[in-house]
Amino acid sequence: MSRFVNLAALLIAVGLPVSAPARAADGEQLFKFYCAQCHGLQGKGDGPNVTKDFPVDPRNFTKADEMNKLSDADIRNVILDGGPVADKSPMMPPWGKTLSKAEVDALVKHLRNLCKCKGKP
Numbered sequence: 001m002s003r004f005v006n007l008a009a010l011l012i013a014v015g016l017p018v019s020a021p022a023r024a025a026d027g028e029q030l031f032k033f034y035c036a037q038c039h040g041l042q043g044k045g046d047g048p049n050v051t052k053d054f055p056v057d058p059r060n061f062t063k064a065d066e067m068n069k070l071s072d073a074d075i076r077n078v079i080l081d082g083g084p085v086a087d088k089s090p091m092m093p094p095w096g097k098t099l100s101k102a103e104v105d106a107l108v109k110h111l112r113n114l115c116k117c118k119g120k121p
């Protein structure tokens with residue numbers, strides 16, 4: 001009996017840590033899934049969705065001089081509410097209904113990795 005209990009405890013102990021990280025927001029994965037079709041896998045604004053008739057190029061996230069003009073809060077707002085909240089094109093869709101706060105935070109972090117910049121304080 002005690003061997004059985006030990007085995008059950010072991011399975012629980014092994015099972016929990018495996019499922020937790022899988023659920024944590026992964027900015028890179030989220031970016032590939034939701035953003036890369038326009039902003040490009042490397043964030044250069046050259047995703048497969050972007051054609052010659054696109055009225056405005058999606059932001060190139062690797063340009064530190066452009067990305068430094070935005071604070072983390074600016075980026076968060078555009079992700080949540082879409083381009084028009086920042087007088088930008090509605091071609092940048094709002095994601096507030098799709099993504100959780102933790103996912104948006106993870107995306108902001110990922111964009112800062114892409115530009116290797118800290119942005120406006």
Ligand code: HEC
Pocket residue numbers: 031034035036037038039049056057058059070075078079083086087088089090091092093095107
């Ligand atoms: C349907 C295409 C499309 C998708 C999908 C998309 N974007 Fe955009 N995004 C754009 C376009 C176009 C712009 C440029 C708007 C402008 O400059 O007027 C933009 C601009 C931005 C900006 C810059 C705003 C600024 O003030 O310069 C951020 C940040 C951004 N997108 C983040 C994201 C994130 C994060 C995702 C994924 C959750 C995403 N975008 C998905 C098209 C898209």
